[in-house]
Amino acid sequence: MSAREDILSRIRSALQDSPEAPQIPREYRAASGMDADGLVDLLVDRLVDYKAQVAVVPAAEVPATIASLLEGARSYVVPEGLDGGWLAAMDDAGTGGSRRRVDSPAEPLSVADLDGTDAVVTGSAVAVAETGTIILDGSANQGRRAISLVPDHHICVVKAADIAGILPEALGRIDGTRPITMISGPSATSDIELQRVEGVHGPRRLDVIIAR
Amino acid sequence: MTTFLGMPALPAFGSGNLFAGESFPKAAHRELGNAQLRANLGHATHTIRDKRQAVVSELPDWEQLRDAGSAIKESVMARLPELLEEFEKNFTARGGVIHWARDAREANEIVAGLVRATGETEVVKVKSMATQEIGLNEYLEEQGIEAFETDLAELIVQLDHDKPSHILVPAIHKNRTEIRDIFLREMPGADPALTNDPPVLAMAAREHLRRKFLTAKVAVSGANFALADSGTLAVVESEGNGRMCLTLPETLITVMGIEKLLPTWQDLEVFMQLLPRSSTGERMNPYTSLWTGVTEGDGPQNVHLVLLDNGRSAALADEMGRSALHCIRCSACMNVCPVYERTGGHAYGSTYPGPIGAILSPLLTGIQAEENSSLPYASSLCGACYDACPVKINIPDILVHLRSVDVDSKRGTKKVPSQMDVGMKAASWALSSGKHLGLVEKGLPLGRLAAGRDKKIKKLPGIAGGWTQSRDIPAPPAQSFRDWWAKEHKSPAPSRDEKETQ
């Protein structure tokens, strides 16, 4: 008998008492009922608690904010599908464009290239205010998972309309079969005497721009 | 639902790192002597438990989430065959490959075979209890394949050739100076000027592993959840080592117990609220990765999953004990357990320590396994673990159930009555009648002779000696209650016997 058959038959045999699958009580909260301002405030509070830096700006100021955050970066990577216009200020800044590396499905950057890149700019799929979580699902404005992982500084733009109050609302908005990364603050460890240290293997700096 | 029509199979128990090397009382006694361990653990468990309490109280619907989590897991166990088949269909349809392993040996062979097929001799690893349970690292080493643990705590433990002592903070038994010394001794190229400052040590680990991450072709991981209706796997972590392993290599091999399934994508909303808060006491862990088979152009293109039985079907056959399989390995139960807090994880022997280990290990190996038969007694039955468990596993009830299974399994076998049996017989004689008790109490003042000047008994012979090894017993009073009553009231204390005969 194959291992598969063997295991399935062991399990069936173990369940000879035919236990009933209970109804799932879903009385937990399905929605937060918060208004738009409340969502932004709560998300900011939670992100700051994680030691992420946050800027809440009108949509028109996103390019300037990105440019100022990228000031010290010698190079940065963006996914090919990043929302048009977000890099306008970088283009104007003259040298901005020359520091840029574009990652595309047709021409993906090597891991070594990414390792030699200081920062990354991405969009996001949805955010969860209550837990301070930003969810990336690999859509065109976020790119593949490696680009938001290897560079040490992640600048992530969250549109106010994409902020959900609680986790059930957020997960309801995304397709679970896409490659998904949930990010709550920068990389961190508490493995040495429980002292929290920000930044181990993932980006050590997370900047979130909330665009109203 | 399919009905089972075949012959009931004998339970197939698990193998690997599930056994205590020695009985719990013996191991616990040794660990109790380690003051450093006890201080570290006491600090850690109390800190995490306070954090947990704070973030749990924030949620108005915590109890509703626990109810949902518990019911979802119960339905998973009831529907396990069909859910496994559903998951297999969906994961495979998206380019993943599924392997089934009856036990630790089979799982190890499958993983080693898959690594060998890539032509590589090195793998990077994400912290995983399943691979620790099957002893994968040791097996791979025998096969000439080097496995690098990438979680900071696991790395510390691996470099020191030690074993984890807690499932969430495996190196909690080591302090910063010990860790620095381990790095200096075992990490090639470590800076001799390394200080014991945690951020400095974390950066040393980052440097040490960075090259490995960027060049590794094969990674091995566990999984926290598998969603049957979408064929998705999930890994929950903090440091980013998980993301590194799950996205940069070409081949990803995941080893997961068959009990980790959840029926639907929606169920993730329950468990992603229960797990981080119960585990690290955070509202959410820094990183969670989800993948469904293979995604073209993103992440590993060869994606494997080894589904592991290793005694889980045997645990499932125990109607009373099967809910131990609901465990999501959050570690909340160990952080509240007075026994674990004093003995630490090593005393339990198995990969699964603490209250859950005390029931899960004997369920997976069979209580007949001599080394594990003492584990269900490693508890004061205070019930704190049940209250803390996010999926409401009634650990105290299962402990009591397993104790009776243990006693039954020993009945009929040739067994010399232990000191405990003798002691219990004496106690039942003494407590069965007031006259008997009175007689025993007459001997109490003798106990004062055994006590020292501080009126504490520090050493008792026989089974009672087990108690006095780690605690003092106050000396008995000079006068028994019955004597006092008789003197005060000029008549013997009323006893049950007398009332009954009146």
Ligand code: SF4
């Ligand atoms: S038994 Fe419950 S509390 Fe203990 S680790 Fe498992 S899920 Fe957590």
